[in-house]
Amino acid sequence: MIKCQACGTQNLDTSQFCDECGDALIKYEAPNPPKSDTGTSETVIETPPPENPVFQAASVTSVGVPPVQGKDEEAEAEDDAGDDEANDIDRFKPHGVHANLVIERGQAIGTEFPITSEESNIGRWDADNGVFPDIDLDAHDAEAKVSRKHARILFKNGQYMVEDLGSTNGTFVNRGRRLIPGNPHILSDGDEIIVGKTFLRFQVVK
Structure with missing residues (x-):
């Protein structure tokens, strides 16, 4: 049925003029839905983004950056390096005059x-x-x-x-x-x- 925009009378789909007031009828054609790759029509539903998106901070170590050493760990590493250096001094040097x-x-x-x-x-x-x-x-x-x-x-x-x-x-x-x-x-x-x-x-x- 086609509704007359002038008087509101319902007319047959094949009518071009309103049976009541004689005004020209305007047909409304719905837009064609988009077609998929298979040639069949499909309905596209857009999902609105969440109102409050939550972002999770990446761990520092997950990107390959080593964790920061504490003062105790740094001191221990320095002590180990000092011990190695002392051992190198005490170690015999076969190609030098000693x-x-x-x-x-x-x-x-x-x-x-x-x-x-x-x-x-x-x-x-x-x-x-x-x-x-x-x-x-x-x-x-x-x-x-x-x-x-x-x-x-x-x-x-x-x-x-x-x-x-x-x-x-x-x-x-x-x-x-x-x-x-x-x-x-x-x-x-x-x-x-x-x-x-x-x-x-x-x-x-x-």
């Missing part, structure tokens, strides 16, 4: 022999027998009182030691008793070591 043996008597007085490894052998060079000591006293031992494999300087557990290797004329520290072969003797900075008839002074490089 001690010396210095000849104290004779024409070669003042001659230094650097100690650069955890084990340094003292003796006389003998190529025929394959003996190549780290500290070669052959040129400073005219009487050949130093054995080819006489003694060795060791560095273990933060301490320096000297050990006799079964030498003929013995090894002595600070004019004491002859060292027993195979028994390392702990050294201190400034100790005197006698191998055969060669007097040496042990010095720690500081």
